[in-house]
Amino acid sequence: MEPVNLFDLAAQQSRWLAVRQSAVAGNVANVNTPGYGTVDVEPFEKVLDKSGVAMAATQAGHIGGRSTDAGFAIREEQRDASLLPSENSVVLENELLKAGDIRRQFELNTAIVKAFHRMLMLTSKS
Template sequence: MDPIHLFDLAGKQARWLSTDQSVIASNVANASTPGYRARSLQPFSEVLDKTGLQLASTAPSHLSLDPLQVQAASIKEENPWEVTESGNSVALEQELIKAGDVNRAYSLNTGIVKTFHAMLMSAAK
């Protein structure tokens, strides 16, 4: 039976969502700082695309390749909706929308994990 990687994937996404929420909070906290440039994380799907999976070899004659290292989510400056006279590029409306997106994604993540856990527990009974 193959191992189930759902919990690992959900944990990775939860950590990414936590980091994204921290970046959003930092943007909101610096909304009135002159010259501050809003930042954002690259999307979780891009982080997953850059993450390599280890190949399983079932025979010694199979090629043994090293897995790609997980690359940390890089923080990048984003294109602002608006730039104020002070050079600040934080749009509070945009940050609130992104915070709501993080909240919805986290709720979906935890809902899937709860449901999957309940299925495993009912199968174990």
């Protein structure tokens, strides 16, 4: 297994968050469009699966990790039976919750990058 570059992983997640934010913004913009189906980006876990980063048990007592089978692409969400008369599946409340989640994930990503940058700078001082 090759070493993990945390800055590359953070950059990947930032790009993923940007694509997800675009999908959510498109949903909000089309809230009144007849027949529009809600879209979202598939989970970030699949990006990690493709990058070769995997949890590994280094001791017998460690718990193994699992990930989803979803990929990194925009997909239409499952339509439920309670569609609006216009057959639009966008629920504005759900989209606002997703937008809040994206914001929290981006802030966490930024905080982690800042912390690792500070650690890197401390190790390079002489």
